[in-house]
Amino acid sequence: MLYQEKHRPQLHFTPKENWMNDPNGLVYYEGEYHLFYQYNPLASEHANMNWGHATSTDLYHWEEHEVAIAPDELGTIFSGSAVVDKNNTSGLFESDSGGLVAIFTQDGASQQQSIAYSKDKGRTWMKYEGNPVIPNTKIKDFRDPKVSWHEDSQQWIMVLACGDHMQFYGSPNLIDWTYLSSFGKEYPSYDGVWECPDLLYLPVENRSKKEWVLIVSINPGGPNGGSAVYYFTGSFDGKAFQPNEKPEDTLKWADAGKDFYAAVTWDNTEDTYWIGWMNNWQYAGVSPVSPWLSAMSLARKLSLYEKDDDLLLKQEVITADSDAEVISYPGATIESGETESYEIGDTAQIDVQLAKTTGNSEWGVTFTTDQDEAFRLVIDKQSNSYTFHRDQGITDFSEDFPTEVKGSLNKEAVKTLKAIVDKASIELFLNDGLSAATNTIYPEGTITQLEVFAVNEAVQVENITWTKLHSIWK
Numbered sequence: 001m002l003y004q005e006k007h008r009p010q011l012h013f014t015p016k017e018n019w020m021n022d023p024n025g026l027v028y029y030e031g032e033y034h035l036f037y038q039y040n041p042l043a044s045e046h047a048n049m050n051w052g053h054a055t056s057t058d059l060y061h062w063e064e065h066e067v068a069i070a071p072d073e074l075g076t077i078f079s080g081s082a083v084v085d086k087n088n089t090s091g092l093f094e095s096d097s098g099g100l101v102a103i104f105t106q107d108g109a110s111q112q113q114s115i116a117y118s119k120d121k122g123r124t125w126m127k128y129e130g131n132p133v134i135p136n137t138k139i140k141d142f143r144d145p146k147v148s149w150h151e152d153s154q155q156w157i158m159v160l161a162c163g164d165h166m167q168f169y170g171s172p173n174l175i176d177w178t179y180l181s182s183f184g185k186e187y188p189s190y191d192g193v194w195e196c197p198d199l200l201y202l203p204v205e206n207r208s209k210k211e212w213v214l215i216v217s218i219n220p221g222g223p224n225g226g227s228a229v230y231y232f233t234g235s236f237d238g239k240a241f242q243p244n245e246k247p248e249d250t251l252k253w254a255d256a257g258k259d260f261y262a263a264v265t266w267d268n269t270e271d272t273y274w275i276g277w278m279n280n281w282q283y284a285g286v287s288p289v290s291p292w293l294s295a296m297s298l299a300r301k302l303s304l305y306e307k308d309d310d311l312l313l314k315q316e317v318i319t320a321d322s323d324a325e326v327i328s329y330p331g332a333t334i335e336s337g338e339t340e341s342y343e344i345g346d347t348a349q350i351d352v353q354l355a356k357t358t359g360n361s362e363w364g365v366t367f368t369t370d371q372d373e374a375f376r377l378v379i380d381k382q383s384n385s386y387t388f389h390r391d392q393g394i395t396d397f398s399e400d401f402p403t404e405v406k407g408s409l410n411k412e413a414v415k416t417l418k419a420i421v422d423k424a425s426i427e428l429f430l431n432d433g434l435s436a437a438t439n440t441i442y443p444e445g446t447i448t449q450l451e452v453f454a455v456n457e458a459v460q461v462e463n464i465t466w467t468k469l470h471s472i473w474k
């Protein structure tokens with residue numbers, strides 16, 4: 001078997017072939033979750049961007065469709081969003097029952113915002129004759145419109161990434177847009193560019209209230225190099241976003257791994273779900289896979305969690321595999337300096353539950369392959385951080401790949417650890433999703449073992465489960 005086929009994800013969406021990056025146009029409509037995405041139908045390189053298309057009824061099993069939106073004389077089709085125009089505010093539909101409208105950037109001589117509409121559940125799209133709906137304003141990076149309906153002000157709101165800040169626009173009909181406000185110039189963007197924004201209104205799980213969240217993808221400038229997603233919490237009044245965080249505050253990263261980017265949420269759902277591109281612009285173009293290039297992360301349900309007067313993003317991963325076999329391992333005390341091994345597979349959900357957390361413990365888990373490669377996660381309460389090591393397997397395609405990946409524990413001792421292992425990636429969720437880290441890996445062998453190790457204190461495992469997830473591909 002070619003190593004490339006060996007690394008084809010079995011639990012994550014990949015196009016059958018060719019290049020994919022950001023998720024686009026995420027919308028739930030008439031029983032289907034739509035996943036459009038940045039796609040080059042001709043080659044495994046970032047060029048000639050179209051919107052590829054897949055649908056799902058459970059956010060987990062995906063079916064790929066024909067390309068949905070193709071380039072025209074205004075340019076290629078960059079990232080954007082889609083909404084259900086329920087009341088036909090746009091007038092683009094014959095009946096009052098409306099349809100789907102996509103809002104996206106066209107990358108031509110400059111970047112401008114255009115719209116298209118679909119009357120057949122997203123299968124085919126007509127471009128609006130009057131495109132662009134927001135022409136270029138001489139800003140070089142002017143892209144990735146994310147639109148949603150704002151109930152209180154009874155208008156569509158667009159948040160748009162503009163290099164080192166975001167702009168907000170309002171519209172009654174998705175066609176005529178009025179500039180409302182800007183946010184973020186005084187906040188750090190390092191050497192990077194702000195991309196793929198999102199504006200969310202999320203429940204605070206342990207309080208009875210909701211808060212606004214502004215999502216920012218930044219590239220480069222991520223905590224471990226290259227691309228990453230961070231967020232602000234605050235308020236939004238239909239005109240401007242007011243953050244709780246000050247410019248000098250530590251940035252809050254949504255996912256501390258190196259491979260979770262351009263994540264945005266589905267429109268028209270009751271709970272809030274998002275998905276990200278499982279790659280990093282540092283090495284996306286040279287990732288050692290073929291004939292496809294890149295996978296999406298798994299979808300995750302979002303909420304906020306209040307801790308020490310701070311609001312943290314919580315992500316619960318979605319796996320819809322109701323008849324997966326679950327192997328349960330009994331509890332064990334692992335003395336400091338010792339290791340305990342458990343058999344696992346390489347398309348698996350692993351859940352480790354500790355009986356109690358300990359003071360300043362350092363401990364962790366290692367995923368090992370039948371060729372003795374080790375992918376190690378070290379959790380260190382004292383330094384309030386965790387480190388993932390992926391310097392084994394195939395790494396020589398980029399010097400940025402095998403470096404250590406560090407995340408913050410948010411001052412929480414780790415009680416639960418969930419890992420989704422899928423051939424060429426490990427998504428980690430600590431403390432029920434209060435910390436997340438998504439990383440690709442390219443082992444030569446097959447992951448067969450989980451080792452739990454204790455460094456300076458005994459670790460009391462309550463139980464470990466290995467859920468044998470089935471491939472999502474028929």
Ligand code: FRU
Binds near residue numbers: 049078
């Ligand atoms: C983010 C991004 C977007 C842009 C798209 C182009 O990964 O750079 O800002 O719209 O990719 O494919």
